[in-house]
Amino acid sequence: MLIIMKTDATEKQIQHIVQRVEAMGLRAHLSKGEERTIIGAIGDGRPIIKDQFLYLPGVDRIMPITRPFKLASREFSPQDSVFSLDGVEIGGDGVVIIAGPCSVENRSQLIETAHAVKEAGAHALRGGAYKPRTSPYSFQGLGEEGLEILAEARSETGLPIITEVMTTEQIPLICQYADVMQIGARNMQNYSLLHAVGESQHPALLKRGMMATIDELLMSAEYILSHGNRRVMLCERGIRTFENTTRNTTDINAIPVLKSMTHLPVILDPSHATGNWEYVTAIARAAIAAGADGLIVEVHPHPELALSDGGQSLKPERFAELVTQVKAVAQAIGRCVAPSKTHLLAGCVDV
């Protein structure tokens, strides 16, 4: 941490800061410039409360140097984190594709979708049983009944299941039915939930909040990691900006930035990131070209009847086309799409 003094700070004010720094068990390092003095606080600055210095006389600004996260950082773990999801490697060389409807609406809708996405090459099935909805008057999900339908889809297709968790109370039930717990964008800074997901030790997909910086996303991952759960995927799903031709603005820069800053797998959700099925395939291709480790895509057999997110859902045949195009882009950059469950179940090497 650096403490930038005001240009008119007195020697006494500077000495006061130095004493405060040393009283915290850190070394103080003075750098007197032409216009002002800068005091470096040397040692592990993470536990330091930076705001305390902002109030002291003579202080202009505080500049943190150390990133606030540790376990999530690339420095902590230079190797990519890779973990297996029912035989599918997440974060490895192969790109992984998760697909399915926004919400589980009924048995036939989900089972039909599950077969279709598996057929097209998906590695896992998404579907929400508990839905965070902007309006209290909208469909809020089927709850446990939805989880049961997801489990049935898994037993029919062999696809691992990913579904959203909204409260700490839901965790035991969801862990029982689903392979991955999704933490939604609006809950990215629901710290009680992050804490509990950390303790659950169950694989998690953490979506970036629409207002969250990359640093904050990594701090939320740190919550999960610091409670012992190392199987965390990060998901860019678009941020909120002034542009309104699309529902969100895909922060495609976040892909190479995250790959540089963290060892965790990074996937992209082109459905929420655009909010319009017409743009989903183009952005899916871009994500893989930028280096993403996977995609999570909304697919619905009848988008015009969907109870949520119909406008951004692909029909199965368009999703199959997306998979084909993504495969070509993955190969172009020297990667591949991971072997799909179809092939795994058919007896391929590594199940």
Added chain:
Amino acid sequence: MLIIMKTDATEKQIQHIVQRVEAMGLRAHLSKGEERTIIGAIGDGRPIIKDQFLYLPGVDRIMPITRPFKLASREFSPQDSVFSLDGVEIGGDGVVIIAGPCSVENRSQLIETAHAVKEAGAHALRGGAYKPRTSPYSFQGLGEEGLEILAEARSETGLPIITEVMTTEQIPLICQYADVMQIGARNMQNYSLLHAVGESQHPALLKRGMMATIDELLMSAEYILSHGNRRVMLCERGIRTFENTTRNTTDINAIPVLKSMTHLPVILDPSHATGNWEYVTAIARAAIAAGADGLIVEVHPHPELALSDGGQSLKPERFAELVTQVKAVAQAIGRCVAPSKTHLLAGCVDV
């Protein structure tokens, strides 16, 4: 809801939309322009899933007309909502000032602050027992012990208490100790929490998320209202923008906009909205000048030792100065600062 057709939509596509609209129990109203046709869906559009239309052939865009919230709207309740908090009127003519530390750190810190803010004219005491912190390594609050200290401060000073709730499990305990539950900015779209706060029937202060639109803030209020809890205050606390000389950007426009759109009391938090004690008083004055019904201000006897938000906390003497200035501005626009607890308890009328 209006369905804007593409310029090249066919008559058959238009008829298909009309049938869909009518099948939903609404009337379809066609308006054929020079370039394109617009179909109005007439009736209560709130339960309609707009996204379903986005996928139909020939459709360009969907434009909602009806605001998605109802109970929170000024149309629903043209009169301002006013409710009493232990004798202090919230949302009435008098401006209300809530003050106190970010976190309850220990007994003496809180009791000292409580006396100081009461002395200066505050109407209620704030203080966090459960703290949502960006870092898992930061001070997370004293929990129930913090609530007990808050209760003690109330019995010593007579000030009603406001404290943050982070999870549904904490609600019964917090209702027991505190007069108002605060829902923090990061939980503004934690719908499970909103639902439970609605059912608790306990007064609530709902903070705007740092990237939430005003419509979304009102939808979150609707969650609480629709579960039967009508005692809801809204709080503007700054939004996230590209500007970085301040922690957040105070959306001062939100004050007159909210007063026009909703009947709920609107208060402003100049501490979070600026992130720097030097700017707090200026923004507090601006809030009242713009028409806010109250303020919530961070005050700490020793900001340089505060465990959180020290940089944006006022010392008690500066807070007293803020109250004096706010009184003058309130009078200038034909309002007043509400009679304080000091005077209420002493039985005064005038102020």
Added chain:
Amino acid sequence: MLIIMKTDATEKQIQHIVQRVEAMGLRAHLSKGEERTIIGAIGDGRPIIKDQFLYLPGVDRIMPITRPFKLASREFSPQDSVFSLDGVEIGGDGVVIIAGPCSVENRSQLIETAHAVKEAGAHALRGGAYKPRTSPYSFQGLGEEGLEILAEARSETGLPIITEVMTTEQIPLICQYADVMQIGARNMQNYSLLHAVGESQHPALLKRGMMATIDELLMSAEYILSHGNRRVMLCERGIRTFENTTRNTTDINAIPVLKSMTHLPVILDPSHATGNWEYVTAIARAAIAAGADGLIVEVHPHPELALSDGGQSLKPERFAELVTQVKAVAQAIGRCVAPSKTHLLAGCVDV
């Protein structure tokens, strides 16, 4: 400037940076922390090209310490800059109110408005002759004819004139007709224009770009100041954010922040900052309460016929009410509204 090295930077890389810093005539100051080394470059860093360091091996980030502007800074000139505009003091104790239509549309519209705003207490008349319009098909202003009408209004009312300049070629003509040249938000970083306005030595009102940081606004002011023109007013007129109930988001924080960072007068445009006449008066009051030195307000005798910005223009009677309210708020914070031209012309000292 600080050069933050990567955690794995080698001693050789560090030495290379030190040599580069010294080769630039600065002193290098090393601070070795537990995780990384920081190199301070001591001396006047303004002419240094910071980007050059970003490319050198071992470098993680560059942190500028010195603000990039100098003449515009409060450190350079601790006293407020005050200048007289035809007898009205800008930047002094008295708050100044500039008012008038968005565009000069015709003689009668302008003369009628000029008399009305003078009557209500305005100190200067605004009106655009050259209009930057988003659409090439919109009314683009009357050009020189508009300037002539403005001059006539001045000779009739005694109000100084402020009008927008769009190109360097227009400067001589505008200097001839107007007392203040306005640089619009979309031209805030039109550096050729800023340069020429600096050389003109004519008073200027510089509007903040809708996506410009406060630092950038001050850098644009620096362009004008550094070419010798010291009579510059800054104008906050709302920034672009995700919020869409208002045309822009008034950055009210910018008022105290600018007053702290610069000595230049700071005024606020509540018309553009809200985009809706219903909110203009509330935001005008807030601006003065926050410490602004003045206002620039759009007034039109018949907003429903205005060729531009009708929706955010006040009718003269509402403007008169605004002036009354602003006076009360100015007094509440220990300021006043500057003596108006009416009074000045009626025999006051200095005209």
Added chain:
Amino acid sequence: MLIIMKTDATEKQIQHIVQRVEAMGLRAHLSKGEERTIIGAIGDGRPIIKDQFLYLPGVDRIMPITRPFKLASREFSPQDSVFSLDGVEIGGDGVVIIAGPCSVENRSQLIETAHAVKEAGAHALRGGAYKPRTSPYSFQGLGEEGLEILAEARSETGLPIITEVMTTEQIPLICQYADVMQIGARNMQNYSLLHAVGESQHPALLKRGMMATIDELLMSAEYILSHGNRRVMLCERGIRTFENTTRNTTDINAIPVLKSMTHLPVILDPSHATGNWEYVTAIARAAIAAGADGLIVEVHPHPELALSDGGQSLKPERFAELVTQVKAVAQAIGRCVAPSKTHLLAGCVDV
């Protein structure tokens, strides 16, 4: 245009609006919903001043339906606009790559870069002679000397030249030396400049402002097109958001959105869009995968000595690697990189 009336608008107010609409030569079309009435104004709404209605009693909101641009729209010209630049097709099947330094610094720097980028496969050379710089104290470009050096590079390599124009006065000179005039992000709404570029009939590359919506970008293109110049390329170069790990946020969604909304060629500048050479190649690949028609990339032989934008410039060898990767991605999506000048001059067809 739709005029949404307030829920409590009277019949008389509605009739007043109808009369106004008809007085403008449009047809008024009433749609009475359960809560409110909507009035459609049918006819060509582009010349209508929408703001005029906002002020009329009973009006709640105005909703434009027709996009404000016409010549730039896909409806106006369903076929992609393609034009030739010295033998290289812009906007055709082949992806085009423009490369070169941010600024022309001296003869050897530019000539060296020109040969290197041509060698690597670039189709055109970029380089700034007139530089818009945030600081008046920074290098402002070599001016006409820079243009002469660019002309020399063209005659040596055969590469067409693209350089920035900052003022209308510079246009004749730049047209003489350069093949394409670039309008920088900060001048995207410098309407006088757009007008003059339109009249010049010289090919133009229009960069999106960092604060500009896609609609505004297309309106600025409309300025150029409406003055008769049809050879316009659009350039996404990142927008400003709250995220600060990168200089800007690449709006990758803008690629498919623009390809859907307009017939003009769309290119992407990964250098400005990220601000960091480490991320440039990943974003260049993403741009092509998303459907961009080309790239403009900053290349400098010695970024650590560059007078501007060194931190985001690629060294020639890294640029060559970028071209290779971009070729692979282009092929993966069924396109190719356009035949380069090397091959064109040699008489080759396809490569």
